[in-house]
Amino acid sequence: MGTGRPDHLTPRKMPRQARAVVTLDAIFEATIQVLVAEGMQRLTTTRVAHRAGVSVGTMYQYFPHKQALIYALNERYLDVLAARIEATCRSQQGAPLDRMVEALIDTYWRAKTERPEITRALYRSVAEIDNEAMIAAFCARVDAATTGMLRSACDATFTDLETVNLTLVTVIFGTVRNAFERNLGQKEADGLYRQLILLCRSYLDAVVRTGGQCQPDSKAPAENF
Amino acid sequence: MGTGRPDHLTPRKMPRQARAVVTLDAIFEATIQVLVAEGMQRLTTTRVAHRAGVSVGTMYQYFPHKQALIYALNERYLDVLAARIEATCRSQQGAPLDRMVEALIDTYWRAKTERPEITRALYRSVAEIDNEAMIAAFCARVDAATTGMLRSACDATFTDLETVNLTLVTVIFGTVRNAFERNLGQKEADGLYRQLILLCRSYLDAVVRTGGQCQPDSKAPAENF
Amino acid sequence: MGTGRPDHLTPRKMPRQARAVVTLDAIFEATIQVLVAEGMQRLTTTRVAHRAGVSVGTMYQYFPHKQALIYALNERYLDVLAARIEATCRSQQGAPLDRMVEALIDTYWRAKTERPEITRALYRSVAEIDNEAMIAAFCARVDAATTGMLRSACDATFTDLETVNLTLVTVIFGTVRNAFERNLGQKEADGLYRQLILLCRSYLDAVVRTGGQCQPDSKAPAENF
């Protein structure tokens, strides 16, 4: 199984030398700095290279074109994020559902808000690239981790684990993203954080109790994404 | 009270003539088409004008610059969306909570998925503009409508309506957005739709029952957005 | 003998109606205002028309294109200037040379400095048009007037009136123009004005006394304009 990354977005070479790693890091860091300080519109290869302390030519040795840079940046970010989620899920193996939910939310929330301007910058940068495959790979990793965690819950079993898991992660990730868009203040953010935990717990409670059926009065929506 | 729209993003003139309305519509439609067909990167003024069947010059009679066009497009879209939500909220005045939740989710879901490629295109276009004010205005409108609806529920009262309302809309809007990013299939989407309703209902149930307190085992997250 | 004005710069119609005269005046006045307030670069037909309170279309009924407007503006200005010089020359018929010189300088100086920002604006606008013919016509008029005046001097006769006259007007006109470029202060300007009179008088004195011969130590310059 590959990385899901399209060929044309693959970095040109994998750094074997320490120097290359340093350079790559500098480029990524510079990209983020420019993104944060100047926005997507002003993210030019020249500016990034300059801030990274390398020449444009060097940058093109690591990334065949600008899109690949942004792609790699997001990939790297998602990789770290996925790893953190995996760690959390591992640490919650066999725990009760309530703790799992909170741990998951806490991890994701923390990851997104500890450097909010970076999160924001990446949210914006991602709109410019064709990231379907990247998202898919990330989702697959996260789904595997969270599904595994949920399955191991000491106080519950699920008849339709896939659906529950999908709902949970979609709600959590989506809520955090929306919270960013709303530019919440500290107090509102704290409140939302707590409510999100309550909300997910209530949901899992209901699912475990009733088997996850819901009776909408109307029929399901005809359309799709 | 103004629209919250920054001055420099205000369309140059308000159409008074029928012809102008037609032209404006053509421009908006063309913008969406280009956005859908070619993506944000290839959304050039020339291309939009060409597809709209007008000259660039004409476009610049309606919009002082490209950003204003994208801004107006999103504004118009959010305006329709807010109106639909308001209508739903009005129609649910005094209804039971369960119905309200379903109606709200149904309305938003429908609005976003009936022409999914447009939703997708707008999600991407919005990353390019400074839309804080626009989002804020939209949120204010929606919050007013949903808060009013929830307050009128025949089967519940809330001690902290603001928080509950914020949670509800953030979760619903965020979940839908995330669902788009995940590119769900028909079956998964239908499932998620139903689960979202269940989830929101469970949450409101819990809130009404317990007063909305949740005991996280850990302290609240230190960071903010 | 015509006006020396190239065909393509001729205004489209001579106003026979009072209304037309008013409109024309408004257009000229607006042109000057825009020129003074915004500079040549921002002198657009739309702006001029707007300030004149007419439509672009109307402007194009009086001037076949923008250049014609600027041309006509300068022509009109030079016409007034020439008329003032002619009047002065007429009034000095038979006067002594000293008075003639002073009257000529005074007239020209006054004309150029009574609304200096307009003089400046026109100096700049003229660089954009092909004004050779216009200048030639103006010079011819002025030369005729000043030559006539000088010939009538009660206290002098000239062996080479043409050369003396050319020198005189070139020096006077050129000095004033250069003074504008130097942005002189009030005191310096006053001083220069007086020195210019002294200078021209000394020159005429010398010419009358010696016949206008000068012995340059070197030969004449090889080049030409």
Next chain:
Amino acid sequence: MGTGRPDHLTPRKMPRQARAVVTLDAIFEATIQVLVAEGMQRLTTTRVAHRAGVSVGTMYQYFPHKQALIYALNERYLDVLAARIEATCRSQQGAPLDRMVEALIDTYWRAKTERPEITRALYRSVAEIDNEAMIAAFCARVDAATTGMLRSACDATFTDLETVNLTLVTVIFGTVRNAFERNLGQKEADGLYRQLILLCRSYLDAVVRTGGQCQPDSKAPAENF
């Protein structure tokens, strides 16, 4: 002490490499050629770059925008001109007034007429830029040089050297400029050249004899530049 050149008109980089000097020269030369051949209106960045045999991009590596190019062109020209005037003034230190006057006029006349089409082109180009500071710097340099020269004259001293100097250079420079506008023929030009020398000599004579006072019959003109 700076150059008096506004920041935004400063060339982007000073050429350190021989290649850069060649390129810069080519750009300047091309600018003049386009200016002479096509006029200010058709002086486009593309055209200049093309004629210089470089790309537009390269041009923008040397000049931040078109105005800076024109500004630099004029600056360079004035620099050479000022240097020539300074050289002349140096060479005339301690000479008699008559020789100084002739040398100054000869230098300026020669400089302006040896490539008259360039002089003409620059006269026109300068109308488009904000050149006050440039002119001021040029005047200061020239004034220093000529004042120094005049002060050293072996056959005269001045009670008001500043005024005399200002008059002299303003008259000389202005006369030459006006002569260009009149498009004089060879014979007239030669005549004017000689008369200009005579005129300046007569003036200085008068100044030295009388102390530079002149009794205008009327009062000084009220207006200023």
Next chain:
DNA sequence: TATGAATGAGCGTTCATTCAT
């Protein structure tokens, strides 16, 4: 291998001019 000057396609924008109303 690293560099950064050079490239030039392509962008956003302007504005003189036209012509249907």
Next chain:
DNA sequence: CATGAATGAACGCTCATTCAT
């Protein structure tokens, strides 16, 4: 005739990308 919306050629300028050094 007057209008001013529409036109579109042409401009100034940017920046991803290349390649000689």
